């Protein structure tokens with residue numbers, strides 16, 4: 287029996303185009319820092335990829351710094367962004383990040399706040415609405431922070447956040463604004479310039495590129511002052527040293543370009559399949575959907591009342607379908623989803639949530655298989 291993959295938000299399989307570029311570049315012998323011909327050929331691939339990734343998010347190539355993935359980009363953005371805003375520029379020792387951020391942002395922010403001397407560092411969690419949006423406060427209610435982080439779209443609910451507005455209110459406070467666009471980039475139009483983000487995190491494997499490579503956008507105006515997190519050679523303008531993985535980066539660039547080309551068509555097709563899956567599963571009594579308003583095309587987050595902590599084990603019981611309880615990062619962990627808890631405070635809902643995430647290769651037949659498998663599993667659990 288064919289196994290249906292419905293966990294694209296955890297990782298989208300590498301595309302044929304990206305894989306072909308990976309293989310071709312991996313066979314090239316050069317260290318991109320070497321001045322000989324082979325080294326220069328590898329360096330050319332990297333610069334092409336930098337332009338491709340920049341084009342996906344409306345940035346200039348010089349504003350793209352390659353990293354090992356979304357987690358590193360988020361850590362770098364938070365620690366160095368806060369350092370610049372607070373220690374170097376003298377802003378308040380306060381970070382404000384949304385309650386629904388990925389752990390890569392949330393834990394970095396908690397750590398950064400804790401490292402400020404005399405215990406005066408503070409982390410403010412920006413609240414989220416029941417529908418999953420982080421609402422923009424009135425001017426007088428904007429926290430007095432020097433660093434703000436609100437993700438472009440959430441990885442569990444797919445809800446798209448008003449990041450342009452958040453950038454604006456952050457700048458009202460004279461603060462830096464970071465957005466984790468790991469889930470959004472390649473799925474919906476993202477434009478770092480129009481958003482007026484200072485920092486933006488990206489990851490290749492969420493947009494059909496390889497695992498182990500990502501990027502941090504650092505706005506040109508702050509790039510000179512933006513501190514390193516790692517020290518070594520002169521790669522990536524000296525900002526992120528280490529021999530640059532040309533094949534991973536070249537494949538990331540190709541995947542970024544392909545995502546941009548296919549975005550409209552993919553979004554139309556995938557969101558129609560997602561809506562179909564949701565409508566069918568919502569017809570089961572006691573099913574609720576989490577996430578309102580504008581959402582990423584492929585993510586459906588559904589809770590099945592009364593199924594409780596069995597949601598995680600329900601995953602194992604699903605015949606022929608791969609998906610996640612809450613988010614992939616929490617699979618195997620029976621704690622209720624922190625994101626859903628912060629939205630609704632409803633433990634039953636948070637612990638019985640399944641994230642179904644569809645993508646470029648999902649067919650109508652796959653969608654029907656997901657529906658069947660989930661319905662069967664829920665019925666089995668409810669009937670004891």
Ligand code: PLP
Nearest residue numbers: 355356357388390441468469489
């Ligand atoms: N940020 C978000 C919103 C994510 O969904 C993820 C991965 O699940 C990450 C960051 C981490 O990215 P990576 O797996 O490339 O380290």
